[in-house]
Amino acid sequence: MHVWDVLARRREGDDWQVSGSVNAPDLEMAMLLVRETHFRHGEGKTYAVRRRGDEAIHERPDPTGIGGVIDRAYRRQDGYVGVGAKLRKVHELMAERGMVIDRPRPAARRSREAAHG
Numbered sequence: 001m002h003v004w005d006v007l008a009r010r011r012e013g014d015d016w017q018v019s020g021s022v023n024a025p026d027l028e029m030a031m032l033l034v035r036e037t038h039f040r041h042g043e044g045k046t047y048a049v050r051r052r053g054d055e056a057i058h059e060r061p062d063p064t065g066i067g068g069v070i071d072r073a074y075r076r077q078d079g080y081v082g083v084g085a086k087l088r089k090v091h092e093l094m095a096e097r098g099m100v101i102d103r104p105r106p107a108a109r110r111s112r113e114a115a116h117g
Contacts, residue, residue, distance in 0.1 A: 016048060047060050
């Protein structure tokens with residue numbers, strides 16, 4: 001198992017900054033672990049790894065920015081921006097189709113033990 005230093009750039013053109021380390025048997029696993037443990041929320045523009053003791057820096061192959069096919073915005077609070085507007089839009093659509101419940105919720109039922117309790 002090797003120790004890999006994690007290098008990050010906040011913006012394009014910035015110098016590499018050491019932002020941690022991971023233990024991995026090879027470069028491919030180090031890149032995967034770094035992406036999932038250090039940059040899954042878009043903390044930097046790009047990242048690289050350097051095996052501790054070596055000079056060679058292995059930059060992420062696709063420098064267009066960190067991200068993937070899966071939208072992981074739900075992991076951050078700002079990922080829920082606009083949810084209320086979406087719910088209102090769905091409610092309006094369901095109202096147009098006549099599929100809205102327009103009466104109050106029924107009262108909560110309590111067990112006899114809880115009521116006398």
